[in-house]
Amino acid sequence: MLNECGVLVFAEQENGRIHGVVYELLGKGRELADRLKKSLCAILLGYNLWDEAKELIYYGADKVYLIDHPSLKDFDIVRYKHNIVKIVDEVKPDIFLIGATRIGRSLAPRVAAALKTGLTADCVDLDLDEEGNLIQIRPAFSGNIMAQIKTRTKPQMATVRYRIMKPLNRDPSRRGEIVVREPILLEKTGIEILDKIEIGGVNISEADVIVAAGRGLKSPEDFKILEELATLLGGVLGSSRPLVDAGWIGREHQVGFSGNVVKPKVYMAFGISGAPQHLFGMRDSDIIIAINKDPSAPIISVSDYYVIGDLYEIIHPLINEIKKVKGLVK
Numbered sequence: 012m013l014n015e016c017g018v019l020v021f022a023e024q025e026n027g028r029i030h031g032v033v034y035e036l037l038g039k040g041r042e043l044a045d046r047l048k049k050s051l052c053a054i055l056l057g058y059n060l061w062d063e064a065k066e067l068i069y070y071g072a073d074k075v076y077l078i079d080h081p082s083l084k085d086f087d088i089v090r091y092k093h094n095i096v097k098i099v100d101e102v103k104p105d106i107f108l109i110g111a112t113r114i115g116r117s118l119a120p121r122v123a124a125a126l127k128t129g130l131t132a133d134c135v136d137l138d139l140d141e142e143g144n145l146i147q148i149r150p151a152f153s154g155n156i157m158a159q160i161k162t163r164t165k166p167q168m169a170t171v172r173y174r175i176m177k178p179l180n181r182d183p184s185r186r187g188e189i190v191v192r193e194p195i196l197l198e199k200t201g202i203e204i205l206d207k208i209e210i211g212g213v214n215i216s217e218a219d220v221i222v223a224a225g226r227g228l229k230s231p232e233d234f235k236i237l238e239e240l241a242t243l244l245g246g247v248l249g250s251s252r253p254l255v256d257a258g259w260i261g262r263e264h265q266v267g268f269s270g271n272v273v274k275p276k277v278y279m280a281f282g283i284s285g286a287p288q289h290l291f292g293m294r295d296s297d298i299i300i301a302i303n304k305d306p307s308a309p310i311i312s313v314s315d316y317y318v319i320g321d322l323y324e325i326i327h328p329l330i331n332e333i334k335k336v337k338g339l340v341k
């Protein structure tokens with residue numbers, strides 16, 4: 012029954028821009044829906060989003076449920092919840108996937124509670140058992156085991172971490188259906204947007220270049236040298252967990268299992284040993300460059316390029332060379 016919606020993906024958008032996790036969920040959702048021999052659907056809420064709805068089809072959706080209305084332009088958790096629940100009640104998917112983003116993490120539990128179904132948060136993998144039930148895989152007990160969780164109730168709901176799943180290639184020749192639905196209009200939800208302010212800080216998951224440091228760093232002040240390098244390369248700072256735990260740098264910079272998963276074009280690891288929990292967060296980077304004084308450090312074996320030596324002896328000449336190439340010094 013290809014018409015039945017096997018997998019539904021919440022297409023999170025902000026200011027009309029679809030979040031990258033949505034394309035990843037469509038990639039995984041496509042695989043699951045094909046195995047279930049059912050269709051892959053998406054739900055998109057917002058205003059003036061016809062082109063974005065088409066994009067969801069190009070990335071794998073068979074059907075997009077679109078509620079396009081000025082009242083949904085900005086994220087309002089109450090309005091969004093009511094409208095999503097209405098669509099889920101209509102399409103009755105087996106599986107409902109939401110990105111484990113700031114918005115997704117706040118929305119998913121409310122939707123699950125309204126649907127009286129279970130929710131597994133922060134999944135890092137998804138699979139199906141022989142009966143077609145969703146196996147939701149996520150770290151448990153502080154990451155010491157990978158729990159495989161099944162939900163008895165339907166839809167089987169999961170939030171999934173960003174930068175874990177692979178999106179499909181965009182295919183503008185793909186055909187699908189955009190189903191327009193009327194919104195549930197709520198007069199007052201108790202939430203009023205007074206003003207919008209930019210969130211400061213780094214978004215390490217989106218960075219193309221990451222210059223990361225580990226316990227090879229001798230003091231928190233030394234992050235300044237790495238920051239100079241990161242700025243020269245148009246990148247951001249990353250860190251292994253011990254430096255974050257020691258308060259040397261903010262948690263938003265942490266790469267790894269209990270931090271952020273990143274996939275930059277270039278990942279430079281200064282004085283990071285490459286523990287499995289760290290590798291989990293960066294091993295899919297396009298190019299990994301390790302700087303370590305220990306040739307047997309595990310990070311060396313996953314790196315594309317490495318320099319064996321003291322990071323303090325390497326970083327200054329490296330910064331100077333880059334400045335020369337950029338014409339900043341002679």
Ligand SMILES: Cc1cc2nc3c(=O)[nH]c(=O)nc-3n(C[C@H](O)[C@H](O)[C@H](O)COP(=O)(O)OP(=O)(O)OC[C@H]3O[C@@H](n4cnc5c(N)ncnc54)[C@H](O)[C@@H]3O)c2cc1C
Nearest residue numbers: 153154225226227251252267268269270282284304305322
């Ligand atoms: C449940 C759980 C979750 C975890 N989550 C994370 C996570 O999200 N991210 C994470 O990073 N870790 C995480 N960890 C911790 C992880 O196991 C490691 O302890 C940690 O990654 C080690 O950090 P490091 O590589 O900076 O330090 P170390 O392992 O101490 O390595 C330091 C490296 O620096 C090199 N070095 C020292 N001095 C110099 C120098 N002057 N020049 C060049 N190289 C030098 C050394 O040779 C060594 O290889 C987690 C652990 C657990 C149990």
